[in-house]
Amino acid sequence: xxxxxxxxxxxxxxxxxxxxxxxxxxxxxxxxxxxxxxxxxxxxxxxxxxxxxxxxxxxxxxxxxxxxxxxxxxxxxxxxxxxxxxxxxxxxxxxxxxxxxxxxxxxxxxxxxxxxxxxxxxxxxxxxxxxxxxxxxxxxxxxxxxxxxxxxxxxxxxxxxxxxxxxxxxxxxxxxxxxxxxxxxxxxxxxxxxxxxxxxxxxxxxxxxxxxxxxxxxxxxxxxxxxxxxxxxxxxxxxxxxxxxxxxxxxxxxxxxxxxxxxxxx
Numbered sequence: 001x002x003x004x005x006x007x008x009x010x011x012x013x014x015x016x017x018x019x020x021x022x023x024x025x026x027x028x029x030x031x032x033x034x035x036x037x038x039x040x041x042x043x044x045x046x047x048x049x050x051x052x053x054x055x056x057x058x059x060x061x062x063x064x065x066x067x068x069x070x071x072x073x074x075x076x077x078x079x080x081x082x083x084x085x086x087x088x089x090x091x092x093x094x095x096x097x098x099x100x101x102x103x104x105x106x107x108x109x110x111x112x113x114x115x116x117x118x119x120x121x122x123x124x125x126x127x128x129x130x131x132x133x134x135x136x137x138x139x140x141x142x143x144x145x146x147x148x149x150x151x152x153x154x155x156x157x158x159x160x161x162x163x164x165x166x167x168x169x170x171x172x173x174x175x176x177x178x179x180x181x182x183x184x185x186x187x188x189x190x191x192x193x194x195x196x197x198x199x200x201x202x203x204x205x206x207x208x209x210x211x212x213x214x215x216x217x218x219x220x221x222x223x224x225x226x227x228x229x230x231x232x233x234x235x236x237x238x239x240x241x242x243x244x245x246x247x248x249x250x251x252x253x254x255x256x257x258x259x260x261x262x263x264x265x266x
Contacts, residue, residue: 001205002036002229003029004099005079005106005135005161005192008203009039009057013047013079015196022061025195026072029203034193036073036233037203038099040106044081051096075100075233079135081108087121091128098130102235105130106161114142119152126157133159133232136194138166138179147178150187155247159189159228159238164208165201167191183216183224185245189238191224 006029007015010022029037039058043049058074065072077099080086086097095101105125109118125132137143137150137160154160165171166179182188191212195203205225213221223241231238 001032001034001209001225002233003034003193003195003203003205004038004075004077004104004133004190004229004232005040005163005194006037006203007040007042007079007194007196008037008061008074009041009054012050012053012057013042015041019060019064021197022057023064023068024198025203026061026065026074027068027070028198029193029195030070030072032204032206033209034072034203034205036075036230038075038077038233040077040079042081043078043086043097045083045085049078049097077104077106079108080105082110082118082121087124090125090130094129099232100235102232103129103131104159104232104235105132106135107132107158108135109137109140109142111141114140114149122153122156122158131157131159133161133190135161135192136163136166138162138175138182139171144174144178147181151247154187154244159232160187161190161192162188163194164191164205165193167208167211180215183212183220186242187244187247188224189241190228190232192229 007013008022008025010016010018016022016025041054054076058076062074078097080097090097098105122132143149162179162182166175169176191208193203193205195201209221209225228238
């Protein structure tokens, strides 16, 4: 399995605070069956993106993993917060924020409100050559209120990443229900851990892989946890994907929060 959203670099954001904590996370990921990790520190107003520090941290962690005989392959990207300054800088320096200097870019939306202008921001990024990957929409409160907001983003070629723990209920029933619905309707392209530590936000995927295999089939689990994230890690094409329900045709669109309320018994 490959994990393309993982806050492994210590001392940069709300992830691990020390090298030892980073090594503990990397060890846990490797023992869980994860072979590749993209280190994705936040790029936001709160946590400014620091490429030189990122390079130093990842080199240090790689050296320690080699000494410990842990064969985890590390890549570099970021958790790109969608704001005006970031967009302008990414357009000027397209390899600075993307995963392994490819065209794939993890994009995180604000929690409470997503202005309509953000669709234009996506188009700007795509025109600059990026393929945006929407991170953990099932956990975003604005999207929970109106999941259909995602339809034009997917129609325009953006990818969707769901958090592994969401499918197991670790981020609440609403996130779990919405993540399951997204998988059922083939709105998901990648599963990732969004790990921050070894306790409350651990780097584990195996249990989620088995859950997906049991609920949606082994091919789906392999596509979302291995094949698609490998293509992203290497900068290749994802290849043929299932047609998402309600995106390119006249099928019933994704319902809003009232659907989630019925599902959750509210």
